[in-house]
Amino acid sequence: MRNFVDSDPKNKANPSRNLLHAAQNGDRDAQEALLELHLPRLRAFVRLRADPxxxxxxxxxxxxxxxxxxxLQHLDQVEYRGEAALRGWLHTVTLNKVREKRRYHFAEKRRPDCEVQGARDSQLGDAYSCLCSPSNAMIHDELVERVELAFDELSPDHREVISLSRIAELPIKEVAERMKRSPEGVRKLLARALVKLSALLEPGDALPGR
Structure with a gap:
């Protein structure tokens, strides 16, 4: 695969711009590089938004x-309007896919051994690290397990506001539009959600399923 590192400092804040344009023109290396750029956050988003x-x-x-x-099928429909807008589109596609899969499958209790290998992906730990304070620093495997178990204990609104603002990194204004709340209401909800998550992640606490 070709190296798509852009040395132009003007493009450092917009790493997806050139990749997207090349990918839309059918460049397979660019398509792969674009997906790889956003894959860690998308993977974390999927795992946190998919219920047990x-x-x-x-x-x-x-x-x-x-x-x-x-x-990739719908890439030609995207107009680049900045990194936040592109992340918003990618995470909308991802969330719709999670919802589609949820509709397809009937509910069943989670198997304790489900996805053990995937839980050891260091990129997940990197993505989840934004949800923990330095005092809650853990090794990757423990971090992934505790974050996912804790996330399952949060309310739907708390899961949504954290995943959209911290994992998808969407602006508060866009999160507010998606959740049909005011920006100030989203800020307060996010603060409460992070306090709850932090309490669940305290090393001394025994999380459900442990």
Whole structure:
């Protein structure tokens, strides 16, 4: 695969711009590089938005692969309007795929051994690290396990606001539009959600499933 590192300092803040244009013109290396650039956050988003019943039915890797195929199929419809807008589109496609898979599968209790190998992906730990304070620093495997178990204990609104603002890194204004709340309401909701998540992640606490 060709090296798509851009040395132009003007493009450092917009790493996806040139990749997207090349990918839309059918450049397969650019398509792969574009997906790889956003894959860690998309993988984390899938794992946190897929509930235990869905994760027991289908691996996050399979859901992500299906998402990537759909992204490539509709890439020609995307107009580059900045990194935040592109992330918003990618995570919308991803969320719709999670919802589609949830509708397809009937509910079933999560198997304790589900996705053990995937949980050891160091990129997940990197993505989840934004949810933890320095005092809650953990090794990757422990971090991935505790974050996912803790996330399952949050309310739907708390899961949504954290995944959109911290994992998808969408601006508060866009999160507010998606959640049909005011920006100030989203800020307060996010603060409460992070406090709850932090409490669940305290090393001394025994999380459900441990």
């Amino acid at each position: 019943a869905l994760r027991a039915k289908e691996s996050s890797t399979d859901i992500l692969q299906s998402t990537c195929r759909e992204v």
